[in-house]
Amino acid sequence: MTDHEEAAAVRPLALAWVGRHLEDGERIVGVEALHGGVTAEMRRLTVGTREGGTRELVLRMFVDPFSLRNAEEWLGREVAALTTLAGTGVPAPGLVAVDPAAAHCEYPALLMTHLQGRTVLDDEGVEARVPLLARQLAAIHAVRPAERPLTYVALTTADTVVVPEGADAAVWGAAIEVIREPAPPYEGRFLHRDFQPGNVLFDVRSAVRISGVVDWAGASWGPADVDVAHCSTILALLHGPEWGHRFAGAYEEAGGVLAATVGERRYWQVRDALAFSEEVRLVARPWREAGRTELTPRFVEKRLDAYVTSVMDRWS
Template sequence: MTNHAEAAAVRPLTLMWVSRHLEAGERIVRIEALHGGSTAAMRRLTIGTREGSSRDLVLRTFVDPFPADRAEDWLGREAGALTLLAGTGVPAPGLVAADPTAAHCEYPSLLMTHLVGRTVLDDEGLETRVPLLARQLVAIHALRPVERPREYVALTTADTVVTPEGADAAAWAAAIDVIRRPAPPYEGRFLHRDFQPGNVLFDVSPPRPAAARITGVVDWAVASWGPADLDVAHCSTNLALLHGPAWGLRFAEAYEEAGGVLAAAANERLYWQVRDALACSEEVQWVAQPWREAGRPELTTRVVEERLDAYVTALMDALG
């Protein structure tokens, strides 16, 4: 039986569009909201087959007030990334259909296969998951697409950084000076551009967290071409805010232990690490809210600001 409350949230034209992309004899039997997405509405659609079994798809929809031009850009890039990733061994969803311009749906939408697993944001088992994250990111960076995605876009400038209240003023001033410099030269790689624990699915058995394995990497809407350091820096920042600054510093080490190659010079590494950390200063509240909703209520905006300050200070001490 379809969950009518959730079905009502998926508009009629979109439901018709989804139905046109199902196999003969299939129908939508249940619609369930998926939580954790911060920019789009995510729904799991259970599809009943002609043989009486079922399979799941995921519907990603950008609704108002999200800008239509950005939704078109992101969904177009995600569709391209999922097409590129098919058959590569990277555990990404399979593309079923995309309507980036809302030509057929009420809102820009993308339909993809559903991956098993769940995001894990707990501290327990982190020592096992960090090397898995690093190995997975090395595998993504090893891809050599025939058609490159567009070049990365920097997410902050020296003039837009928001220094947290009570932060180490000297450390932050020095960090801001770092990103006033031109970006270092780099060898381009295929980037996820938002690779972090919230976009990685794990199969974790509660009694055996050490036996965790990655089952999927999701949210490819900002896939880009750029330096491996940038993806590493983004995951490092997220780990620092979720679990403490030491884990942010640890991730770069884990990436190299997994065979990844980062910038050779310490000042070049510092540039990318600091650039991503400072970008988070502008959106701490936006970053923290999904984590609280996902089961980390202690991660208030203030706690995350304090961890960001500690991480920026640690970066400047360790690499500055």
């Protein structure tokens, strides 16, 4: 494939916009689609430099109807987060340019630096990765932004939960009642809001060092429990319910502070787990595309049911 053909994989207006943000003498020499996300179209751009070398950028464009409705807010959050994180030691992309209202591109777009590494979703090695994830999340929560981001938003309600086929109605009914209660009081922290293995890059040589944390479109202010519960649920669905519980313990071992009471912890864990009942097919698809073919929607539903049951048993 020629350079021109590869560049054509980027929409024409976006390609021209990117070009205006390159250094003098630079040009795009390669384009690769990045997979794994569910809300945006991602392209890795290889840029030829004036000196004859290359560097890489990432272009994110929000193209589906739901994302388009939220693009300006999400891009605003992400730009603010990347600006906040610059120089903190948290391995986040560097901001290059943003077009939140699609004034220049076909769709709302973000251009940022590319981070080396890869996502790791396999069962093998999860025991070594969980403490690394926990330490990284604790470091994110330790960031003190000069300007507080928008408060977190929880979209799931007791009336939108989808009880999986074959699940224990009494257990799920009790879990649903938990989130009918008002959210507990909390001490605010800087949140990623979608911190989980799919948004964490590991060193490609060993997978025992985190090289990047991506997708800051949900960056928020709220309780640490929100991020911990979210990553716990994902780990439970990827690797089994016990890993959700082990992550919360690893987070505390890393110095993170969770809600003080059993009831408060149960609220946040249950709320996040129930949210996944509404989007099992959506979250399972990129996992299968990444090679976890056994994670069919039905398989993930069963794991979700097992995890909700274990959370209710653990914190009752």
